[in-house]
Amino acid sequence: MEVFLFSMFNGVLYGMLLFMLASGLTLIFSLMGVLNFAHASFFMLGAYFAYQISKYVGFWPALVFAPLLVGVVGAAVERYGLRPVHRFGHVAELLFTFGLAFVMEEVIQMIWGKVPVPYDVPAALNFAAFTWRGLDYSAYRLFMLVVSVGIFVALFLFIAKTRVGLMIQAALSHPQMVQSLGHDVPTIFMWTFGFGCALAGIAGVIGGNVLGTEPAMAITLGPIVFVVIVIGGLGSLWGALIAALFIGIMDNMAISYDIALFPIFAMFGVEREAEGIMRDLVDLTTGGIAPVLPYLLLVLMLIFRPRGLFGTRDV
Template structure:
């Protein structure tokens, strides 16, 4: 009896871990969309890029903690560059050009990663202090590292919430997500804000990338599933809605965890089927107010 309950709880936490990672990535995506109206198809590529940076930093310094700080910043730096020197130039040409540009970026990042690190899977070991299992009672022994991911995600989110609700930048971002015209009407320097938001968005994806690196191993395809799940999360939760993305991310995380257990082949079918239904019935998603 208790082993069954234990299994459920273990799967539940697995789902929570993936859901949290997913939310880290999709919160960035949804912020960028809400702010700039761009659906960044290259967003998950920055997630992957950070994982590779993590590997590179580990090779040089050997410290996972250093990598956790530096790699996402590097990813964000590239994000800012992409916004400043690529996206901004086609902003005037409309959304189709922006979509195509981010598509091109994802392709280039994918191929560039292969050039620098090859196509093999790179293994990143969990730092020693986080290896091993912890007993959660009910005979459940759970890997510490996965719990650590939940902690990191929560810390990041609290940090994000502080920025969003306590700073001037946060106020501008929240205002412009609901009403894009207002910000420029107030005479705020929107290009700089755009760049910052893009940087923060890719930084969040980067943190998720570093956290996920030891779990998934680092390989060129690691952006694929994350990218697609993230797309589903953002669309069903409502583009531009952080709360929606949070609920959808945890939902998809749990669906993955339990679905694998019971209906393994149907998980992606359910995910995408669900998204199609949401888009067909309510194109703004569950919590979104703006249409894409």
């Protein structure tokens, strides 16, 4: 029971972290038609900024200023990078963000080096929030959960209730009309891009010290975020939420329970004493295949339901 509860907690937490990246990515995609391959790089940038800021003034200012800085960098990338590229079409934009991801990784390595930086959990939150049947649950993880749920609620209220949120919703279907009513749509695009990057930045700030802040963190997480938005349905915030939670929980459950997959292979006639290629199948467990599960899901989704759970258009 405690294993179930703890992996559930961790699964939700990982899922919310994924959602913070996926929500920005899917918002940018549905508004501007840009699949931002560099999105996870902004997550990484958030972690490094937080490391640098917290070195001088501590974690709490970093929690506020690192995402803001990432947002400004994101807005600048849209204004001076993507916008000029836009008139050459979506393929050019895609290639631009693809290149940008590598450039950002290289720049980060030049500044902070190739090895992980010592960005640690703040001392004030580095204790066990509760202990249950001998298992500790860290206060920092609880804090991450509170921040990510808070961001999620704020995001939905922002989109549904504010005037800018309404403009974003309107521009999803008729950007030209929004502009003809006197609203500066290019500027809305720029700040939505920056806002999406800032959301990824927050995930970097609160996740970087748990997952490790190093130059490969973008490459590690980036593809899974794409899986989330494809499964959820491109452009759907609710889809992104549900898919992120699902993948987060699935990942943690697969590792915690580590169930042997032999019975499944046995149905296909594989014997326990199999030799050669089959030998590897006998020992396979869910924990062993956990890293590939999201991609398996991605492939199945693309075959059977290309528009994802809540998407309105095919990928």
